[in-house]
Each structure stands twice: as C-alpha cells, then as structure tokens.
Amino acid sequence: WGSRSAMAFDKRSRPQGGEMAALEATSMPPPASALAHKKRSRDMDDDAVSVAPSAAPSSVFVPDPCPLRKIPENVLQEEEYTEAVGALIERDFFPDLPQLRVKRDMLKALAAGEDDIAREL
Numbered sequence: 001w002g003s004r005s006a007m008a009f010d011k012r013s014r015p016q017g018g019e020m021a022a023l024e025a026t027s028m029p030p031p032a033s034a035l036a037h038k039k040r041s042r043d044m045d046d047d048a049v050s051v052a053p054s055a056a057p058s059s060v061f062v063p064d065p066c067p068l069r070k071i072p073e074n075v076l077q078e079e080e081y082t083e084a085v086g087a088l089i090e091r092d093f094f095p096d097l098p099q100l101r102v103k104r105d106m107l108k109a110l111a112a113g114e115d116d117i118a119r120e121l
Contacts, residue, residue, distance in 0.1 A: 013077055076084065090097050109118040 106118050106121040109115075109121065
C-alpha cells in the first residue's frame, strides 16, 4: 500500500468540480441557530442599522390558492364514543367475535332445554 494508492483512493472519494456544486445544492440547510448567529454577527458589524420596517416581498400576504375546507365538528357523547371505538376494535382485531356470540347463545339455549331458540340461531 504505497502513497499512490491512498492518493488515488482520496481522489475517487472526493467530489470533483460540478459534483461539488450538485452536492452543495442538495445538502440540508444549516440549523436555525447557526443562521441566527451569522445574522447577529453581521448586524453587529454594521454601524448604521435601519430601524424602519422594510417593504420586503416576504411581508406581502398571498392567499392560499387551494384552501382546505373546514371540517365540521362532530362532538360525540362518551357513550357513543366508547360504542364506536368498541365496534372498531371488534371489527379490526376480533372478526370472529359475532360468530362466537351466536354459538354461545345457541349452547346456552340447548343447555336450558330451549330447542326452539337454538333452531332459530
């Protein structure tokens, strides 16, 4: 492993020319704290600081071209909510539960000697 192979490896691993510009364009922006520090140091260097607000384009309000529709409020009572959540849990996690309830009712009817009810189920 001579110095040539290490140098060749380093040249291949570093971005070249246009690759560097593309890499910088796709890299993440610096954290907000770093930007604030740069802004503060730049402001301290200026002798004349403007106090009047600027009419920058960022201060102009532009309405959203595709506004979201307001979702109507649907406030449920506690009983309605628990019943709805229970039905969802039963449907998603215990799909066999209704069939098991029918079988339980049928076995109870047979054990009690109510053959007519057992036949209906």
